[in-house]
Amino acid sequence: MISQPFIGVGLRSPHYHDILEQKPNIDWFEVHSENYLVDGGLVLAMLSSIRKDYPVSMHGVGLSLGSAQGIEDSHLGRLKKLADYLDPFLISEHLSWNYVDNTYLPDLIPVPYTDDAIQVFCRNIERTQDFLQRQILIENPSSYMEYVISNYSEPEFLTKIASKSGAGILLDVNNIYVSCVNHGWDAKAYINSIPKNLVKEIHLAGHSVKEIKDQKLLIDTHDNFVCQEVWELYALAIQNFGNVPTLLEWDSNIPALSVLVTEALKAKQFCKTLECENVDA
Amino acid sequence: MSTLETLQKKFCSAVILGGEHEELFLPEIKLLRISPNDLLKVYRNGIFENLRNALKLTFTGIWSLLGDECANSIAYAFSKEIKNLPNTSVLDDWGGAFPDFLGTLQAISSLPYLKDYAHFEWLYHLSSCAENVPSLSLDILKTIDEEQADGSRFSFHPSVFLFESTFPIDLINNVVTNPDADSFDLHLKPTYVIIGRSNSRSSVHFISKSYWEFFACLKNKYSLQEAYEEVQSVEEFDLVRALSLLLSNNFIHSIV
Numbered sequence: 001m002i003s004q005p006f007i008g009v010g011l012r013s014p015h016y017h018d019i020l021e022q023k024p025n026i027d028w029f030e031v032h033s034e035n036y037l038v039d040g041g042l043v044l045a046m047l048s049s050i051r052k053d054y055p056v057s058m059h060g061v062g063l064s065l066g067s068a069q070g071i072e073d074s075h076l077g078r079l080k081k082l083a084d085y086l087d088p089f090l091i092s093e094h095l096s097w098n099y100v101d102n103t104y105l106p107d108l109i110p111v112p113y114t115d116d117a118i119q120v121f122c123r124n125i126e127r128t129q130d131f132l133q134r135q136i137l138i139e140n141p142s143s144y145m146e147y148v149i150s151n152y153s154e155p156e157f158l159t160k161i162a163s164k165s166g167a168g169i170l171l172d173v174n175n176i177y178v179s180c181v182n183h184g185w186d187a188k189a190y191i192n193s194i195p196k197n198l199v200k201e202i203h204l205a206g207h208s209v210k211e212i213k214d215q216k217l218l219i220d221t222h223d224n225f226v227c228q229e230v231w232e233l234y235a236l237a238i239q240n241f242g243n244v245p246t247l248l249e250w251d252s253n254i255p256a257l258s259v260l261v262t263e264a265l266k267a268k269q270f271c272k273t274l275e276c277e278n279v280d281a
Numbered sequence: 282m283s284t285l286e287t288l289q290k291k292f293c294s295a296v297i298l299g300g301e302h303e304e305l306f307l308p309e310i311k312l313l314r315i316s317p318n319d320l321l322k323v324y325r326n327g328i329f330e331n332l333r334n335a336l337k338l339t340f341t342g343i344w345s346l347l348g349d350e351c352a353n354s355i356a357y358a359f360s361k362e363i364k365n366l367p368n369t370s371v372l373d374d375w376g377g378a379f380p381d382f383l384g385t386l387q388a389i390s391s392l393p394y395l396k397d398y399a400h401f402e403w404l405y406h407l408s409s410c411a412e413n414v415p416s417l418s419l420d421i422l423k424t425i426d427e428e429q430a431d432g433s434r435f436s437f438h439p440s441v442f443l444f445e446s447t448f449p450i451d452l453i454n455n456v457v458t459n460p461d462a463d464s465f466d467l468h469l470k471p472t473y474v475i476i477g478r479s480n481s482r483s484s485v486h487f488i489s490k491s492y493w494e495f496f497a498c499l500k501n502k503y504s505l506q507e508a509y510e511e512v513q514s515v516e517e518f519d520l521v522r523a524l525s526l527l528l529s530n531n532f533i534h535s536i537v
Contacts, residue, residue, distance in 0.1 A: 037371045039439070040413030045481040062370025068286035075370060100289040104367040106331035107324055109292065112309075116285050145320040146311040149284070183313070212319045219323070 005271035006245045009264045016046040018257040030247050033060040037078040057090035065124045066097030066111040076131050092137035092170045112147035113157040125165040139170035142178040142220030155193045168200035173233045178218040199241040205249040223252035296325045332360040335372035339406045342457040394448035404442040408476045408483040411440035416531035431506035435499045436535045440478035451487040477532040491515040
């Protein structure tokens with residue numbers, strides 16, 4: 001476990017030049033794997049330059065670990081090539097699916113929480129870990145619908161998969177908040193039910209509120225500051241799981257790099273404050 | 282087929298095709314405070330928005346020429362056809378069918394150049410993310426005598442693409458990339474282009490027909506002598522300048 005707070009931000013193309021010029025005071029960057037699965041060119045060159053100064057993690061949205069038809073060989077091969085090139089300290093994917101019948105649907109679509117789906121995830125995760133020769137982390141998604149046939153709660157489902165497959169958990173605290181508000185789940189109970197040893201990374205992000213016929217639905221838009229409720233859940237998460245690497249995501253309406261870094265450093269302050277409180281206690 | 286696989290197929294049909302396919306999927310969603318129909322719509326909107334954004338990133342000029350509203354509608358119509366959906370989660374690989382789709386739309390048939398401009402943008406995109414391979418060192422050229430040079434064949438850098446159009450792509454491109462440019466006069470003026478990458482960035486060169494034909498011959502593995510014979514009767518053709526364009530821009534990978 002990392003004893004000091006280790007806080008990163010998502011690497012986004014509008015910030016490439018500022019990062020290289022300003023060398024911001026941030027511990028690491030997360031890259032969306034699919035943005036760099038190209039054979040060459042400017043984006044890889046920029047990433048390569050930034051990698052010289054910072055550790056990076058690879059965070060995928062397209063491996064589709066929940067696909068009943070399995071995962072794409074070619075995608076796995078491209079991920080391995082990028083991982084060999086970048087030497088990331090973490091590789092993560094999502095507890096979702098988006099690929100069926102040779103068609104990719106670009107979103108993080110939830111699966112029903114059933115034994116059938118646990119088997120599918122474990123098979124796909126084990127294959128991925130064998131191929132990459134390393135552990136991967138699985139992130140809980142934000143979700144807007146639940147399936148009638150689900151017979152596990154999301155944290156139970158996630159924990160079972162991680163325990164059986166040997167994957168770690170990337171706990172997205174904003175996603176927990178979004179899903180809990182949308183489905184009427186208890187966010188604190190969710191966090192408290194996850195075994196401490198499984199969580200290897202935490203995500204923070206902003207979300208937005210959509211009104212549908214007088215009902216509010218939270219959408220995981222990553223286009224805003226982290227809300228107070230999510231900061232409070234983050235405090236609980238780091239009390240439970242310690243100073244695991246924490247990342248601030250911001251993917252739409254992307255602000256200046258300085259705004260992003262300042263927001264991310266709030267997480268560092270949170271960790272330090274809690275550390276002091278624990279020492280005082 | 283497992284329950285999960287059946288459900289995933291049903292979701293895909295419901296989101297893309299709607300109608301009766303949607304009705305078949307909706308009972309899978311737990312009925313809570315928001316209707317299953319509205320919840321499915323959230324996913325549908327997210328998927329189509331992500332597809333639209335991917336197309337917009339690749340075809341920025343098309344969005345600029347058509348305006349957001351019109352271009353977004355066309356992107357939606359394109360993505361509604363299952364055969365056009367991506368078959369890979371790397372969206373940089375996706376969009377090659379969009380230019381031809383533009384050419385089929387009655388609503389924009391008064392803008393016949395859009396299809397060609399979109400083809401041009403697609404090739405620029407392919408060039409931008411083509412494989413990194415070394416370019417030919419000029420030092421190697423110094424070791425080749427005249428007789429060897431005549432029979433030599435060039436292997437182009439993977440980022441190099443040739444494109445021709447009956448429309449003034451150079452003028453259209455000027456309007457797209459330069460906000461202060463005057464609108465272009467749409468007349469049939471053939472355009473010949475070579476696109477390639479030098480030092481990570483792709484560049485576009487509008488060239489004459491004879492240069493284009495010469496480069497096309499070289500790309501098709503004609504020897505230097507054979508390619509030159511195809512264009513030597515053209516008065517404006519300058520062999521040294523043509524080769525210089527290729528070499529100074531690092532468009533040649535190797536020589537055989």
